[in-house]
Amino acid sequence: MARMEQNQRLQFLSDACAKALVKPLWDCDDTAAQAIMNSMLHAKDISGIRLHNACTGSTLTSGVFLDGDTPPHVRQLVYDDGTEHDFNVGTLEIDFTPVSIIQSATDSLRAYLFITTTMALCLTVVALLTFRRLISRPLEAFQQLIDKRDISRNNPVFAAEISINHRNDELSGVIKAYDELMETVARQQAELEQQARIDPLTGLGNRLKLAECLDAALDRAKRYGGEGYVVLIDLDDFKPINDTLGHAAGDFVLQVTARRLLSQVRSHDTVIRLGGDEFVLLIEANALPRDVNTKIERIRALVEEPLAYEGKSVTVKASVGVSAFSGNEKGDELLTRADQLMYADKCARKAGRD
Template sequence: MANRTTEETAQVRRRPEMNESRTTVLLVEDDPADAKLIQDALAGTGGHAFRVEWVTRLSDALERLGRDSIEVILLDLTLPDGQGIDAFDRVHQAAPNALILVLSGSTDEEAPRLALQRGAYDYLAKGHIDAHWLPRALRYVTDRKSTELAMRAAEEALFEEKERAQVTLNSIGDAVLTTDLLGNVTYLNLVAETMTGWSRNDALGRPLSEVFRIIDGTTRQAAASPAYRAIEEDKTVGLATDCVLVRRDGFESAIEDSSAPIHDRHGHVTGAVIVFHDVSEARAMAKKMSHQAHHDFLTGLPNRMLLTERLSQAIGQAHRHHKQVALLFLDLDYFKHINDSLGHAIGDELLQSVAGRLVACVRATDTVCRQGGDEFVILLSEIESPQDAAHVADKVLAALTAPQQIGGHELHVTLSIGISVYPEDGTTTETLTQSADTAMYHAKANGRNNFQFFKAEMNIRAVRRQFVEGSLRRALKEDEFLLHYQPQIDLASGAMTGAEALIRWQDPDLGLIYPADFVPIAEECGLIVPIGRWVLREACRQARAWLDSGLIAVPVAVNISALELRHDGFLAGVALILKETGLPARYLELELTESIIMDDADSSAAALCALRNMGVQLAIDDFGTGYSSLSYLKRLPFNTLKIDQSFVRDIATNADGATIVAAVIGMGKNLNQRVIAEGVETHAQLAFLRTQRCEVGQGYQFSHPLPAEAFELLLVSGNHVLVPRQLC
């Protein structure tokens, strides 16, 4: 069983007085990387608000829950000894009073949905967890649960007050008013005088309806006094719900009361007594708590709970009126970059600004909801056709076009929108929600800043994506990945000067799978970070093995994704891999695209300088296809420019392409950087590059990517004469 870290235990020992105020969180997670991410996120909260106990197995969790109570449980549903809803049921049975939040993959919806139905309080998508959002989310859900408990307690208090007023008249010391048999006022106590605005002397003998003026708080119509019923029916009666007392000066207060008949010694009814009290504050508090339980704490928009209720109502109304309902799922594009570069305070202000613009784009009868993180949902009730939803989507995209001034920064953000329509895309809240979510992912895949309607074939692709994601997780555990190496050739001498490591996936059923078929999915679900770490370690290990064999090894280039570069442990991970494999840093080259670098140029520059200080070589991959600032790139510590193969492909047949390639080669020389032309596949392309004095080429003209064993034969041959003889 995994326990608290040494550092956390020491914190507890040093400051025992803090333990009582900290929330105990039991983390049940078998993936060390996910567990560390969550532990680090909660450990970084101010004041150490959370004490995390981590276990990796369901059995350990059940044993821990059997010892004493736990306040919050973060439960992964894919444990070695417990899977899916069965794992949740066992934990819920062991800790029925704990606040359980299910941890799930970004596309795993079924198991979390069942868990919510059976008592889970919420679920968290692992791909969206970060050190700012997770503690806030935990504090929010714990506060929200407390709010709901308080709301129920307030409702019980209101009920109990009403019951006491009905059956124990003499024990109530609030406002007391009595009448005779004709309904004229005979008595008021001091509280009644204050609440009605009538002194006892002024009120005596006046009709009850004049002194005790009450109205229905909803209809604003005069309400019937319970005293008349008490007299007529000779029994205790209560005031109607949502009753408002109008004081003599017009001031209104919400009240609850009861009235009972007054008898003489012979049992004859002689009048009535009304006992009432002010419940304005209690009703306001109940209303506030109800609002907090159904609205997002940051933007004030309806939350997922309220959206589900309204969507269910909208579906019912649309069914009765033969209308349609549209659900728009919206996700901010690259919002994480803003949080990472400018801070979460700016990110929160941006979310509030976006929320305001979204509300301005819809009707008062529609609902804009914040789903969580940077996701919003718009519910369009009773529309005539899907075109109405398209019109709103266009309006939303246009509204986000204008820059937003946040904290002195001019921010440009876009949205990816997925749309589902009732009844074509689903007849339940669950199916409509899933359809819109699926369509939103396709909007992102189609370049972002657009909207996509759900189509049935998207489900097939979504299932395929989920299958690939699950298989990728297995591939990491079962070591199914391998690297191929493509040589980089000096075009003047024909010598091999380097190699690019290219990942392949050897699936036991599907055979060899190329990166284009799985890397995009790995990036979406966050698996690209552990996969990239494996690629880096394997490339360094292999290069070190060639050196140890006495071969004349060459530097190995490894592609780095944006998620890897932005990952907190990336720099430390590179240094550790170099140390553990023993590979000299000069034999490692990292390739990054222009877009990765320029998304957050300042942060990228700091990371690149740190890598250069380690001795690692750096290359700009796919040069010319991004949106970089050349003046900024000039200051970055790159060794190599790689001309994208889309330009190389046309150099022999397209004058513009040839001009671009010649310009990049000249630029590289002026910047004292090595230039590599990618995708060299023909004699004509090679001849042009040689005439332009391009230093290095890479492509099928020289060699396809080769397994490590085949590539080693090239190293044995002396790294030479790979350039066709007629061009040497």
């Protein structure tokens, strides 16, 4: 059972890492990809990550690859553009720590039980009764604890309803250690799931977080009425900043832009970094259209305000696309519509028709 839990956790880690890296690879953003890889190393099960970016041709590495018997886990990363076209954007290799803490504790317990069982065969009837009282009952309690933990592992608060004699022996200590270990694993998994939904550069939610928030917003709009908005913002003239001042300057612009966007939304609205230099505002369905138009123009003006980086004035422009929703739409369709309107806005501004 411990091996099964470990395999499920490793599969979860692999899926989370792959989903988080697909969009940065599609955007040819090595900086964001490297930051995500570094954050994934917080999981104790991962010792090294290697990524080949098909767009830039670069190979990124984080952590170390152990020279063990188990080869690294390799998977191809594929980007779905929403039009039933898939693109191979890179190759991901993950080297997992070969032996988990859970498996090590289980193997030690099995060895201990084998020794005590062999000794029990040589005992007298009195010794067998003592064995039953001192060893078998705690062992049975330990098995019940494992069974209950498997049934209740989705419950954040686990309390074993088992009566165990309060004795300071090794098996009682193992039972307590097992319970504490399971709580630690559950807590780390919850933290990892949260990290997989956060953009490490700006602290905003990422594409995974957007999908969850958008589904919830559509449900609320359908239930309570009103009109909400998906606002897609793309930073124009951002690439020259990276090319002339370096990626550190580009990261600074993205972080400042994130703070500016957060300052302009309500507590129940959501700001997302979609990837690269694209951001999404998810405005809940309780605002009038004219209020939204005023808000968007105010946000555009704020994003385009010059900012100082190492004594130099840096400026970007913002192209914006807005799609409205009432709860009957699909999230992918809303994003596609906003992207089309954002591109039209970009073309119009470049042509001087804004």
